[in-house]
Amino acid sequence: MSRLTGAGVLLRIALRRERVRIPVYLLLFTILVADTAAQSKSTYAAPGARAEYAATVSGNPGLIAMVGPPYAVTNVGGDVAWQLGGFGAAFVALMSMFIVGRHTRGEEQSGRSELIGAAPVARAAPLAAALLVVTGAQVLMGALVALTMLGLGRPSAGSLVLGASLTGVGLVFAGVAALGVQLSQTTSAASAIAGAALGGAYLLRAAGDVGDGTLSWLSPIGWGQKMRPFAGERWWPLALSLVAASALAGVAFALRARRDEGAGLIASRPGPATARGRLTTPLGLALRRQRGALLGWTVGLFVSGLSVGLTGRDAKALIGDSDQLGTILGSSGGDIVDQYFAVSMLAMALIGAGFGVQAALRMRGEETAHLESLLATALARRRWTGAYVAVAMGGTVIVLAANGLGAGLADAINSDDAGRLPRLLAAGLAPVPAVWVVIGAAVALFGLVPRAVVAAWGVLGACVLLTVLGPLLSLPGWVLDLSPFEHVPQLPGGDFSAAPLVWLCAVAAALTAVGMLAFGRRDLVP
Amino acid sequence: MADGAIDVSGLVKTFGGLRALDGLELRVTTGEVHGFLGPNGSGKSTTIRVLLGLLRRDAGDARLLGGDPWHDAVALHRRLAYVPGDVNLWPTLSGGEAIDLLGRLRGGLDPVRRAELLERFELDPTKKGRAYSKGNRQKVALVAALASDAELLVLDEPTSGLDPLKEAVFQACIEETREHGRTVLLSSHILAEVEALCDRVTIIRAGRTVETGTLSELRHLTRTSISVETEQEPSDLARLPGIHDLHVEDRRARFDVDTVHLDETIRQLAACGVRSLTATPPTLEELFLRHYGDELG
Numbered sequence: 001m002s003r004l005t006g007a008g009v010l011l012r013i014a015l016r017r018e019r020v021r022i023p024v025y026l027l028l029f030t031i032l033v034a035d036t037a038a039q040s041k042s043t044y045a046a047p048g049a050r051a052e053y054a055a056t057v058s059g060n061p062g063l064i065a066m067v068g069p070p071y072a073v074t075n076v077g078g079d080v081a082w083q084l085g086g087f088g089a090a091f092v093a094l095m096s097m098f099i100v101g102r103h104t105r106g107e108e109q110s111g112r113s114e115l116i117g118a119a120p121v122a123r124a125a126p127l128a129a130a131l132l133v134v135t136g137a138q139v140l141m142g143a144l145v146a147l148t149m150l151g152l153g154r155p156s157a158g159s160l161v162l163g164a165s166l167t168g169v170g171l172v173f174a175g176v177a178a179l180g181v182q183l184s185q186t187t188s189a190a191s192a193i194a195g196a197a198l199g200g201a202y203l204l205r206a207a208g209d210v211g212d213g214t215l216s217w218l219s220p221i222g223w224g225q226k227m228r229p230f231a232g233e234r235w236w237p238l239a240l241s242l243v244a245a246s247a248l249a250g251v252a253f254a255l256r257a258r259r260d261e262g263a264g265l266i267a268s269r270p271g272p273a274t275a276r277g278r279l280t281t282p283l284g285l286a287l288r289r290q291r292g293a294l295l296g297w298t299v300g301l302f303v304s305g306l307s308v309g310l311t312g313r314d315a316k317a318l319i320g321d322s323d324q325l326g327t328i329l330g331s332s333g334g335d336i337v338d339q340y341f342a343v344s345m346l347a348m349a350l351i352g353a354g355f356g357v358q359a360a361l362r363m364r365g366e367e368t369a370h371l372e373s374l375l376a377t378a379l380a381r382r383r384w385t386g387a388y389v390a391v392a393m394g395g396t397v398i399v400l401a402a403n404g405l406g407a408g409l410a411d412a413i414n415s416d417d418a419g420r421l422p423r424l425l426a427a428g429l430a431p432v433p434a435v436w437v438v439i440g441a442a443v444a445l446f447g448l449v450p451r452a453v454v455a456a457w458g459v460l461g462a463c464v465l466l467t468v469l470g471p472l473l474s475l476p477g478w479v480l481d482l483s484p485f486e487h488v489p490q491l492p493g494g495d496f497s498a499a500p501l502v503w504l505c506a507v508a509a510a511l512t513a514v515g516m517l518a519f520g521r522r523d524l525v526p
Numbered sequence: 527m528a529d530g531a532i533d534v535s536g537l538v539k540t541f542g543g544l545r546a547l548d549g550l551e552l553r554v555t556t557g558e559v560h561g562f563l564g565p566n567g568s569g570k571s572t573t574i575r576v577l578l579g580l581l582r583r584d585a586g587d588a589r590l591l592g593g594d595p596w597h598d599a600v601a602l603h604r605r606l607a608y609v610p611g612d613v614n615l616w617p618t619l620s621g622g623e624a625i626d627l628l629g630r631l632r633g634g635l636d637p638v639r640r641a642e643l644l645e646r647f648e649l650d651p652t653k654k655g656r657a658y659s660k661g662n663r664q665k666v667a668l669v670a671a672l673a674s675d676a677e678l679l680v681l682d683e684p685t686s687g688l689d690p691l692k693e694a695v696f697q698a699c700i701e702e703t704r705e706h707g708r709t710v711l712l713s714s715h716i717l718a719e720v721e722a723l724c725d726r727v728t729i730i731r732a733g734r735t736v737e738t739g740t741l742s743e744l745r746h747l748t749r750t751s752i753s754v755e756t757e758q759e760p761s762d763l764a765r766l767p768g769i770h771d772l773h774v775e776d777r778r779a780r781f782d783v784d785t786v787h788l789d790e791t792i793r794q795l796a797a798c799g800v801r802s803l804t805a806t807p808p809t810l811e812e813l814f815l816r817h818y819g820d821e822l823g
Contacts, residue, residue: 109656186656270652271620279623280630289616369614373667376578376608376680377631380600523581 006121010129014103022137025095026144033148040079050074062310065206068225077154077230081162085225090198092141092166093173096134097194100177103130105190108262117261127178127256131249134174142167158230165224168241172220175248182255185264220244282379282387290359294395297355298402301348305406308344312411315340338493341427346485349431350464352399356435357456359392360442364453368526385516389443396435404428427491433504434484438463440511447518450525531556531678531709536586539572546572548733554711559704561724562713563814569733570713571611574682578608591678604633606678607671613663615655621666622651628670640673646695661687672699679703679710685719697722717810744813749782751806757799766791
């Protein structure tokens with residue numbers, strides 16, 4: 001038997017399971033590339049706008065840290081390469097991590113690979129099949145990027161190098177993920193290892209790009225950017241990516257050959273033998289179950305807030321003469337920087353509402369798994385739902401405060417004026433009651449139609465559509481008024497009035513009460 | 527019945543068009559271990575969920591420890607402990623944390639008894655929920671329930687994943703529970719376990735109670751297998767009432783007899799001069815198969 005017996009069959013199974021997901025990833029990424037190029041072309045069409053934009057970007061270290069070194073943002077291709085070199089690279093890295101994790105550690109954790117392993121299948125075959133799938137997906141992704149840029153009339157050398165640079169990053173992180181799944185026993189810990197590697201690569205790149213560039217050479221994302229698409233292309237950094245990817249995969253295969261099925265090199269830590277008092281209350285349990293998500297959302301929105309704060313001063317130059325953005329920002333006059341902040345904070349609140357919906361829908365997840373045991377104790381249903389509502393609503397305050405704090409800090413440092421911090425903190429918190437309404441809707445759905453509770457995401461999606469597209473489509477006022485976010489006072493800079501916030505809180509409370517009462521009267525449903 | 531721990535009559539529960547419980551009767555007296563039997567999908571777990579106030583009954587009466595299982599759920603749950611058939615632990619909580627969580631939400635558990643049970647069941651409380659095997663997940667729920675001082679234990683197929691040694695530990699624990707005067711409702715497929723532990727059993731099918739009583743009462747309702755050798759050919763046997771599956775070869779006969787007709791059958795045999803006789807009382811398995819056997823054939 002060869003060392004790869006069975007890999008062919010596993011490859012076919014993996015492709016079958018990925019037949020929707022990989023095409024969706026590729027389609028989304030292609031749309032992102034095409035849209036970035038189209039935006040770049042139209043936004044800075046006016047004479048001089050592009051030069052002003054380039055000067056702004058090059059003079060803003062915060063932006064360079066967030067996005068990457070602007071080699072040639074004066075041309076559309078170079079601008080796309082700049083915008084995608086960092087964020088796009090992170091996207092393709094995540095795609096690699098998901099695919100590799102799902103077909104290796106995911107299979108082991110679920111126990112399915114035990115069935116596979118009992119068949120005449122070589123030990124290394126599942127990893128080999130996963131790496132083949134991910135390599136194919138990344139090569140296809142690079143080709144689609146190149147073709148998209150070519151199709152939009154960009155130079156061929158730059159188009160090819162841009163595609164190849166992203167493929168290179170994707171392959172390195174496929175190797176990182178392959179190594180990560182050997183180390184840990186669970187998919188979540190494997191994702192954490194690979195995610196930490198991605199975060200580290202991003203930070204190294206950021207530090208290097210702001211400094212003299214040396215540190216960027218230690219980062220796989222930096223290698224991609226150093227290929228300089230549309231800005232004096234170089235192919236040789238791709239060799240670094242390929243060598244690193246092969247080396248990582250080689251180590252992963254060597255470790256796989258030595259370890260047991262289902263085991264990881266890092267043994268999973270034992271937990272405490274007894275529970276601390278805090279855990280054994282409904283609120284303690286709800287918090288314990290969601291602290292990871294809460295921490296992730298808080299850090300994520302804090303960093304997003306920082307990026308909003310860093311770019312605020314340059315809003316005028318960055319926005320250029322985009323009609324779309326002008327329409328969204330409104331033509332009400334006033335300080336364009338304040339308007340930019342107000343729109344950004346509202347957009348961030350719509351994203352942060354994702355935490356609230358996720359936290360509220362956890363109730364449904366618990367109902368289908370553990371709730372029977374809990375409600376068979378002396379725990380009243382109302383106390384249990386109350387704990388989850390408290391985490392969802394309280395967590396929303398924390399997440400949105402982190403966003404306002406990040407924006408406020410960055411803006412205060414950027415403008416050397418500590419007084420600007422509270423303005424943006426207030427702007428970050430202003431949409432909290434609107435998010436509470438969405439959470440209330442999720443709780444009501446949970447109580448009334450538990451099997452259709454995912455409709456809560458539809459409620460949030462409708463709010464996003466109304467807020468983002470509403471003004472562009474010139475929808476009538478009463479339609480726009482359906483979105484709770486429409487009633488959030490425009491901060492900073494706008495007139496503050498507490499009345500709509502009080503109304504929103506009342507609506508949120510009513511929806512939550514309906515949901516809790518309905519849950520108290522219904523059967524548990526699997 | 528004033529002293530009933532569980533008193534259910536005419537219980538109906540429908541899910542959409544499906545009538546899961548169709549006039550079910552179940553009476554459990556205080557202090558007894560009551561076996562609750564039925565094939566998969568017959569409504570055992572649904573009954574238990576109604577009794578725990580997790581499902582609302584559509585019709586009929588249900589009393590639990592003298593209260594209403596739906597309206598008095600929280601107060602009643604302080605007095606009972608429950609082990610579900612499919613124990614689903616929190617993946618990131620250790621087994622010990624899950625035991626304490628369930629115990630304290632119920633109103634506290636005895637730490638000495640908890641430690642003793644962990645030792646008897648040989649359960650490592652520091653493992654995370656996702657790392658336990660099926661049997662070990664059940665042990666977590668069993669320790670949480672048995673370490674409480676609940677008056678009533680509601681156990682839904684609690685031992686389907688336990689090894690024979692732990693099964694013996696479980697049976698010993700239930701015996702101790704009975705000695706302390708507590709009540710147990712034990713839903714189970716392991717008939718030897720029910721025979722060993724239960725004072726009375728209720729057998730249900732398709733949401734209805736088909737048989738209830740002590741094991742000896744139930745045996746009385748069914749057949750005893752007889753194998754006999756007589757001095758004269760036992761020719762009159764076929765004319766007796768309650769004789770089934772009769773095989774006669776010379777002076778040897780094998781047959782089943784309805785237990786109510788056992789007495790006259792033995793008299794008739796005695797008249798023929800009995801040389802040897804083996805009588806096998808029905809096992810619970812035969813009781814069970816008699817009620818469900820037609821599903822097989």
